[in-house]
Amino acid sequence: MTTTHARPPAAKQRRRGGVRRLSGRDKLVVALLLGIPLLIELVFIWFPALGTVLLSFTKWNGVGSLGTKSCLPNVPSIMNNGCLYGVQNYHQAATIYPEFWPAVQHNLIWLAVFILFATPLGMLFAVVIDYGIKGSRMYQSILFLPVMLSLALIGIIWEFMYSQNFGLINTVIGRNGDSNAIDWLGDPHLNLWAVLVEATWRQAGYVMVLYLAGLKAVDPTLREAAKVDGANAWQTFWRVVFPVMKPINIVIMVVTVIESLRAFDLVYITNKGINGLELLSVLVTSNIVGETQRVGFGSALGVVLLVISLVPISIFLFQTFRREDTP
Template sequence: MSTLTRTRRAPTAPGAPAAGRKRRRLRHLSARDRVVAALLLGIPLLLSLAFVWFPALGTIALSFFRWNGVGDLHTKACDPALPTVLNNGCVTGLQNYHQAATNYPEFWPAVQHNLIWLAVFVVIATPLGMLFAVVIDRGIAGSRMYQSILFLPVMLSLALIGIIWEFVFSQNYGVINTVIGRSGDSNAIDWLGNPHLNLWAVLLEATWRQAGYVMVLYLAGLKAVDPSLREAARIDGANAWQTFWRVVFPAMRPINIVVMVITVIESLRAFDLVYITNKGINGLELLSVLVTSNIVGETQRVGFGSALGVVLLLISLVPICLFLRQSFRKEETP
């Protein structure tokens, strides 16, 4: 009688790392599947490297040079005794950053305006969008119509939004001056030309759009919340306010992280509205406008503009890293 020998696979330990199991599965993939997987992973990686990481690293490197965009870069230090034209492409070290902080009058107003923009988005636009989402999620009559109306500004380009609000804030034919009886009058309020008013007028335009964007994100988060959580809170006697802040809102932590990151990015990359209004001058200086005016404007100071771009990157990373650190710390707490 023949004896059959059966090869048994060694049992996998309960705590075996998932990475080891994934590697074993990858060994059994066919050559065609491996090529498809490599393409699906490699193409997005190459696009990300080409259009995100390489330009970002190149901008950081250029911030240490004095370069006007024409000619070669070299490693010799700039000679302060020579004219700027002869010093093109030389290494300045931290001189671009020092010049921005001490000898560039538009820099600090631009930083202040960017921080005000961020504060308005965090304090007004985001809570307003969340309020819209909560009201619509309750299934009020005509909720789909309200959702479409509030989301409409998000579908429009920022340039078109600026043109639309021009008819509201215009000094000569604007809706506001017409309503208060000052249209065409010598006492008409110049909402977009007055440096004490134009920033707040443009912020109203940006908030109108940002609130609709946040509303859609929170609507998606509210739909993903387990209905049993609300039912349990209702049984325990919690009212609608307590249910939202103590049950629903903590359950939307991933959406809160996404909203905060998007809010910071949208507030610091603001460009279109202020450039359409008055090209980012006379009270509407923003870092994004200064970066553009120095790199592709008449001055052609690519190195200096790159330094301003790095400053904008660092400012945007601070609130994002703090918020992500706080959120992940809460998730790790047992």
């Protein structure tokens, strides 16, 4: 009598050592899921970034095809109506371009205000709302409202607030229509700080939402344990809750640096980034798509902006992961 053994199911045949082998269809799906986002990332982010770095070493106005013309002696060119310019764009920006250093200073001030004021203010809003005060839903909606508005609309709203003749602020302080009315957006000693109030108003709501998400993810048993140990609310937050939110802190730090250095809309609406409101993002735009169309020089300014943004992010990430790896 012969005994026939039933063949194991196909699903079991694909299992060896507890690991399922991918079929050809599975590999195709994985390749598409990984390849399409990677392709989009390369086309719209990495290739333009690399192209910007390369263009920063050229003198080109954005029109023309590849050629062999040269600007500097014994240096080959890559542009027909332009040429390889070496580091001259960077040298000119640092030495003879009058708006460069004020723009760098203003960007650093913008970054400092976001880190020292907007981020702590957003954190405070998040902690108070997470505490469960009465009407927290309403407060959360009100504070988040500026985030839903475009920066252009925010700039227009605050122009009515800062108006020298009919503005709300001058009306409240009794200088509306007076010869002593404060020109908040026209005075180069005041307009940067006035615009920073607008930016902080919006950024604080953005940070609040991010911290609220982090606070909701904290295990409630940690707070209960801290309360049993006799910790007050302040000690519980800084010694228990805040360290647990390290991933959120990293995200907020990166977002804060990016938002502060790519600031453009508010200052451009106010006075097109001149007369005390120079920023690197505005200079990049005015040189690349403005009347002069100095693509190479504008690209150099863009590379400077990229480097400035990478420095604080890299330092913060290095210090964070270094403390994490230290036993």
